[in-house]
Amino acid sequence: GQNIDQPTEMTATEGAIVQINCTYQTSGFNGLFWYQQHAGEAPTFLSYNVLDGLEEKGRFSSFLSRSKGYSYLLLKELQMKDSASYLCAVRFSSNTGKLIFGQGTTLQVKP
């Protein structure tokens, strides 16, 4: 199938760095997205990777290895407001643009 796997929960300390991993089936891969979702709110776009390597946007970076079917989202200098669910989503070429989402990783940032 097209399962997207990511950890259910993570906890980190304010000011620290946290890495959220995501693995997916490599066949037909055509792009990976990370979204942030605060409770009761819309998912908001964080990053997009389609080629191997690291994409950096301020405190957030996202990495992709297509051969390994692996991505991670790196959050630096954690702030309390970063407490949210982080969703990994993959677009497969066989699909009509729809995204297949992982279950989301709930990140709790503690003081």
Added chain:
Amino acid sequence: GAGVSQSPRYKVAKRGQDVALRCDPISGHVSLFWYQQALGQGPEFLTYFQNEAQLDKSGLPSDRFFAERPEGSVSTLKIQRTQQEDSAVYLCASSLAGFGGLQETQYFGPGTRLLVL
């Protein structure tokens, strides 16, 4: 508007009642998607429109679910004879284009939280 809007934000329905959920995508966006999100889970795809054409409805869970986008802008998701298992957040997303690159980035609305009693 600046973003995707959805209405109503909250809907309580009695089992067996019909409901209609509305989505206003970002102006000019060609593609529109509906997703269903259960509590504690990631969104699951329901259906996809490119302009007014419904190109993929493979995710609709039953024939009680129906979606339309008659003029290629606003979309409505209708659920007939609602059941308790339909309780979820229904998210709408739009993207500028359907093919390739960052133009396919989907921007989500705040969702409609449906509770069926």
